[in-house]
Amino acid sequence: MDKDNFLRYIYDHKHGLRSDLVRLYGERTVRQLEATGFIVNAPGPKGVTWGISNLANDIASLKYSRLSFMERLTDWYYTHVLRVNTSV
Amino acid sequence: MxxxxxxxxxxxxxxxxxxxxxxxxxxxxxxxxxxxxxxxxxxxxxxxxxxxxxxxxxxxxxxxxxxxxxxxxxxxxxxxxxxxxxxxxxxxxxxxxxxxxxxxxxxxxxxxxxxxxxxxxxxxxxxxxxxxxxxxxxSFQKHRQHIIQNVCLSYQDIFGGQVRIVQNELADALDALSTGGNKQRNLNILDRLSVATNNILNEVAFCEFFLRQHATEIQKADRQALRQDIFTLQQLQQQLLFWNNHFHNKFSYADGVNGVKWGVAGFCIGCLSILLSCLLPLFDHSEEKIMNSIKENFFEIQKTRDEIRKYYVPSNEMVLKDSLTDH
Known part of the structure; x- marks a missing residue:
């Protein structure tokens, strides 16, 4: 498993058992995610759970949600009319 | 227990x-x-x-x-x-x-x-x-070393974790911008990351105080690793700010140039309209032409009427004309 795939997993799953996350990515990664506020914790009936934080949820929706018509139009305008080159 | x-x-x-x-x-x-x-x-x-x-x-x-x-x-x-x-x-x-x-x-x-x-x-x-x-x-004294080590590890997790997250997300956002991904959204991601990193860098003051207070109890390797993470995060924050400003400037410049273009086009169209308004009376004779044609037609009618009168004599006038001719 890709060691840096943890962000994608968090964006996709949104919540789950902490022990599952530790099993997939290791204690250190989970602690780092908790410490940076990317995930939050709560006690649950099956054990400690993790949930995606507002910050991570915002980034997830910016990255993976469907583009609106206006966003597509603005993109087209900047790319084809204004010819803004954003290549790095 | x-x-x-x-x-x-x-x-x-x-x-x-x-x-x-x-x-x-x-x-x-x-x-x-x-x-x-x-x-x-x-x-x-x-x-x-x-x-x-x-x-x-x-x-x-x-x-x-x-x-x-x-x-x-x-x-x-x-x-x-x-x-x-x-x-x-x-x-x-x-x-x-x-x-x-x-x-x-x-x-x-x-x-x-x-x-x-x-x-x-x-x-x-x-x-x-x-x-x-x-x-x-x-007791605190009995577990002192472990307790201090635990806080040090927590700070390593905070700064090291943010370094990992920013490295991942920055690379993704730059890739997306280069390969035609949504520009506004990726710039928003850079914005959010920059704010989050700034919030975490605000913790450096607390961390530095902690390191100073427990300088002898924290292992040198841990202290160095922590300072290295802080340094890397500061560098990443600089990069985030650089790319953020770079792209915002690019979009603002394009918007500005576009605004100037529209402004110049509007100005040209305005000038052209004023010029046409001024020149139009010089070429526009429609009223005069109508009056002239009416006049011409009127004279034509008069002329025709006169010619008809020349040949047409009413009956009484004809009798009088005949008697005068006889005499």
Whole structure:
């Protein structure tokens, strides 16, 4: 498993058992995610759970949600009319 | 059984933690919407003992736990103990969780009694981990080394974790911008990351104070690793700001140039309209032409009438004309 795939997993799953996350990515990664506020914790009936934080949820929706018509139009305008080159 | 928890209240000056809030508002702890929520509300007395009222979902009867204050250190450390029965078959998951460790959520909540969020928003506060122990003869001095090491590791997690996240997300955002991904959204991601990193870098002051206070107790390798993470994060923040400004400037420039183009086009069209308005009367003879043609037609009619009159004589006039001719 890709060691840096943890962000994608968090964006996709949104919540789950902490022990599952530790099993997939290791204690250190989970602690780092908790410490940076990317995930939050709560006690649950099956054990400690993790949930995606507002910050991570915002980034997830910016990255993976469907583009609106206006966003597509603005993109087209900047790319084809204004010819803004954003290549790095 | 006795459970002990050592927590550090972030500070930048030496001194024992002071109570800033005597009671904290109710909060709901739940990650999975299908799980029952734990609702907690805390209060602290003048001896620093903490009472947490909690209930598992709104309908259930509230329960209470008492965290007994046992130690306050001059560098910001507090130690609490919790007495729980050895075996309690009907205990809830909130209490059974405390048998393992104090969750970051509860630590963060308790920190609210002593710590004001001056450098960042409350929800942007990073989470340190509490040191938990089941040692019946627990004392701060006995576990000092482990407690300090635990805070140091927490800071390594904060700065090292943010470095990993920013490296990943920055690379993704730059890739997306280069390969025609949505521009506005990726710029928003850079914005959010920059704000989050800034919030975390605000913790450096607390971390530096901690490192200074426990310089001899923290291993050199740990201290160096921590400082390296802070340095890398500062570099990454510079990169985030650079790319953010770079792209914002590019878009602003394109918008500006476009605005100037539209402005020049509007000005040209305006000038052309004024010029045409001025020149139009010089070429426009429509009224005069009509008058002339009316006049021409009128003269034509008169001429024709005169010619007709020349040949046409009414009957009385003809008789008179004949008699005159006879005479």
């Amino acid at each position: 006795r459970y002990s928890y050592a927590i550090w209240i972030p500070a930048t000056e030496k001194g024992q933690p002071q109570v800033l809030e005597k009671s904290l508002p109710k909060i709901v702890l739940r990650d999975n919407p299908e799980d029952p929520a734990v609702i907690i509300k805390g209060a602290i007395d003048e001896n620093f003992h903490i009472t947490i009222d909690y209930s598992i979902s709104e309908e259930c009867v509230p329960h209470q736990i008492k965290l007994k204050h046992t130690y306050s250190g001059s560098t910001g450390f507090l130690v609490y103990s919790l007495q729980l029965p050895d075996i309690c078959p009907d205990e809830d998951f909130f209490v059974s969780g405390l048998r393992v460790e104090m969750s970051t959520a509860l630590y963060h909540y308790i920190k609210g009694f002593f710590h004001k969020h001056v450098c960042h928003a409350k929800e942007a506060d990073s989470k340190l981990k509490a040191y938990s122990s089941t040692d019946p003869n627990f």
